[in-house]
Amino acid sequence: MTPSHPAxxxxxxxxxxxxxxxxxGWLDPEDxxxxxxxxxxxxxxxxxxxxxxxxxxxxxxxxxxxxRFVAGVEISVSFAGETIHIVGLGVDHRHPVxxxxxxxxxxxxxARAKRxxxxxxxxxxxxxLAGAHRFARNPALVSRAHFxxxxxxxxxxxxxxTVFDHYLVRGKPGFVNHAWARLEDAVGWIRAAGGxxxxxxxxxxRLSGADLERLFDCFIAAGGEAVEVVSGAHxxxxxxxxxxxxxxxxxxxxxxxxxxxxxxxxxxxxxxxxLPADLQPVWSRLM
Numbered sequence: 001m002t003p004s005h006p007a008x009x010x011x012x013x014x015x016x017x018x019x020x021x022x023x024x025g026w027l028d029p030e031d032x033x034x035x036x037x038x039x040x041x042x043x044x045x046x047x048x049x050x051x052x053x054x055x056x057x058x059x060x061x062x063x064x065x066x067x068r069f070v071a072g073v074e075i076s077v078s079f080a081g082e083t084i085h086i087v088g089l090g091v092d093h094r095h096p097v098x099x100x101x102x103x104x105x106x107x108x109x110x111a112r113a114k115r116x117x118x119x120x121x122x123x124x125x126x127x128x129l130a131g132a133h134r135f136a137r138n139p140a141l142v143s144r145a146h147f148x149x150x151x152x153x154x155x156x157x158x159x160x161x162t163v164f165d166h167y168l169v170r171g172k173p174g175f176v177n178h179a180w181a182r183l184e185d186a187v188g189w190i191r192a193a194g195g196x197x198x199x200x201x202x203x204x205x206r207l208s209g210a211d212l213e214r215l216f217d218c219f220i221a222a223g224g225e226a227v228e229v230v231s232g233a234h235x236x237x238x239x240x241x242x243x244x245x246x247x248x249x250x251x252x253x254x255x256x257x258x259x260x261x262x263x264x265x266x267x268x269x270x271x272x273x274x275l276p277a278d279l280q281p282v283w284s285r286l287m
Contacts, residue, residue: 225252
């Protein structure tokens with residue numbers, strides 16, 4: 001029997017951005033779904049970084065338990081000297097345009113991981129790449145988070161955030177420049193696969209006001225339709241700021257924890273603030 005769901009889109013507990021061990025999350029795709037169920041999530045999207053490999057397993061468990069599930073992905077984009085993340089929701093995860101584009105991105109990730117390991121070696125942190133690999137369940141996707149977890153386990157720093165602040169962000173010794181996808185390409189892959197493109201956690205980007213406006217100009221021109229207003233990375237003031245931007249730009253609004261694991265994430269699955277009542281939820285187009 002299919003469980004009942006709230007009639008109003010705003011009453012739905014939607015969480016449309018989270019990660020599994022297929023990218024840099026701590027839980028297998030199946031366990032992400034089970035945790036979402038335990039937390040009262042009504043609608044879940046799994047959005048691993050540049051990867052679609054967890055979708056089938058998560059969808060099977062969601063279907064077995066009557067949880068509405070959306071196939072998603074989070075694509076890495078280079079824009080104005082920053083790495084921007086674009087979430088794709090409701091994608092056909094087998095569409096060749098999306099699959100091929102992401103394969104190209106993952107090929108670049110391997111070279112980037114080697115360069116991060118070399119950079120950390122130069123400041124006295126030995127075997128960082130091997131250590132990162134021990135934390136990466138998917139050997140094709142070694143991220144900065146895996147390096148950070150290794151440095152915490154090795155006793156170099158007390159927690160992942162401190163590792164990023166001291167080693168892995170721009171200007172620090174373990175940061176390396178990398179060319180990700182073009183914004184127009186990422187949005188194009190999502191749209192080709194039948195999905196909706198969303199700017200993820202916009203408050204996190206170190207963009208000037210002018211560059212942020214240009215980001216949304218280019219995003220909308222490429223066919224992007226939504227922004228994460230509510231995010232585990234957003235303060236209340238930032239939520240209000242991007243709610244205002246969604247109104248001004250005519251964008252759909254998304255709600256997401258960006259959950260990676262209980263020990264690392266500020267917000268658990270399904271535990272975000274609600275969307276402001278006057279915004280149109282992106283999931284109204286996904287159900």
